[in-house]
Amino acid sequence: MTPVRSAEQGRAPSPAAARAFALVASLTAATAAGMVFMTYGATDGVSSLDVLRSALIFLSTWWLAWGAATALVGLIARQPPAPRRHAGPVRGKTVVIVPVYNEDPVATFTRIAAMDQSLRALDDPARIDFAILSDTRDPAVAEAETRCFARLLAEQNGTGRMFYRRRSQNTGRKAGNIEAFITTSGAAWDYAIILDADSLMEGATMVEMIRRMEADPALALLQTLPRVIRARSVFGRAMQFAAAFHSPAFARGLATMQGSAGPFWGHNAIVRVRAWAQSCGLPELSGPPPFGGHILSHDSVEAVLLARAGWTVRLDDDLTGSFEEGPENILDHAKRDRRWCQGNLQHTKVLAAPGLLLWSRFALFQGIFAYLAPLLWLGFIAASIAAIPATGQPDYFPLENWPFPVFPNDETPKAIGLAVGIFGLLVMPKLLVGLDAVMTGRARDFGGPRKSLRAVLSELALSSVFAPVLLAFQTRSVLQVLSGRDGGWPVNNRGEGGLTLGESWAAGRWISLLGAAGIAVTHMVAPGLLLWLLPVTGPMLLAPLLICWTSRPARSGQFLVPADRALPPVVALHDAILSDWSRQTTEQQVA
């Protein structure tokens, strides 16, 4: 099976132009930042610390500017022409695969019931089956899964189109789970919609994805942009708002730049089964974990392997009706991030794989760099503190036989300008997305222009406050991976995630101590920097309080998203089915 040339999308600008713009813009910003810092640092002569700090500021600014450029491309490239879709009867057979791993069976199986009902409500006779692929290790949860599946089968009349199997060994984790299914049953279907246990999709969205696959025989993977739903805590709702409000612009920028070598995020996507089987058999990497062994962030690797084989991998951000749930507190976010960190750093072993597209290598590099960037910022802060005692007192009489003092140039305005510029790169994309939403009327879905702009500012403030805490967790993750510690494959916690102050203190006290140490060292070595570093050291000092407070339920009406105004039909269906199953649970317990 070989791919034929993919249909032109007619996106404007082209991927090459978008990539060139993002690269030139980000490198220009980074070079400017590096040079401004060099002239600031060189007032008393160039030291090796100045060169190191300039290099660090160059790399860190490049990363920030790259993100800002992606958002700009997304805003410029709005409204691409709708992708081709097959209008006639759907020919191919599709299976929705739901890998599960110790997740709540009632929540998972009621989601499947909701999606099945959503599909059956359509006047579109596409053949879509469901396969639940369990890797659950806990026997009690496995037992619950089989009972829930039996109930699902009976209630949805699913015999012959709903399947369940559990592996005795979870070799290769999620990627291995899917591979085992493809190698034993894959030939029965043409397409597979890959979901996570917490995924929900409208039936109409699934059928639309199949139609797009049928219209483009070179398309091997179509990724949707899932919206986060059901967030309740301050942290969860801020993340949910950011995902709904800001992500479309970033995703469109990414889609424009990636073109036919797009991303795969592991779920809420459809794949062409035979292309997948041909191209995505993942090997074990040489050496022990964390760098060797099974590939943790398998999705990125599967996407680049499909692109290597000549298939199209595309992100269609216009597809709505795709949902997922997110972490409700900083600790659950950090736990998930630990796994992603190890997975992305493991890609250093894949970067040089033979035959990969240059863009694919760059995409993998970006994933790695995302986890190295915090270390660069910390390195810059540490080098800046160390540079103060090294500077010494200025020499006001540098010339012999000259009786008058020579004052060094005051380069403070340059330092302030640089700080403002970097801060601008951080906030500018979100502010631009906010303005764009107001101008295009998209803000109406978020409670109107005033409420949405207020939410943008609140999210910016909140994310700036918990950024140093996330930076600390991320740095610890990177250091753990670099020192050879394998994080394993912890179960995702989703849903209610309220934390007590005691739990928050236990998990975040080391960050507080780090913040306190940072303040103490800065006070001793470079008291002039105390105020400059307070936005970093302050939130670190208060980490347990922040972790606890952001896990609490958000105020009603805070961070409004479109789903608050009108619940998406499949989510409403799921709510009703879940409530029915839970009610029966309670009745049986009472009886």
Add this chain to the structure above:
Amino acid sequence: MTFQTRAQAERMAQAASPAAAEMPLPAPPHAPLKMPRQRLQAEPGHYRRALAALLFSRLPAALRPNMRRTG
């Protein structure tokens, strides 16, 4: 909803469908598909050999004008 304890799991299992636990569960059909292992790590010396091959493939073209000049 966080699924944490065995007791919780057991309660859910009982409630899900008390009578259905003994029913045989339909597994996906047997329809195997080959999934060959992909090569992700270059063999030792792969890039050195590729560079050498590239250089040698360019060598005749690089020498040609010189030969013309000398001839």
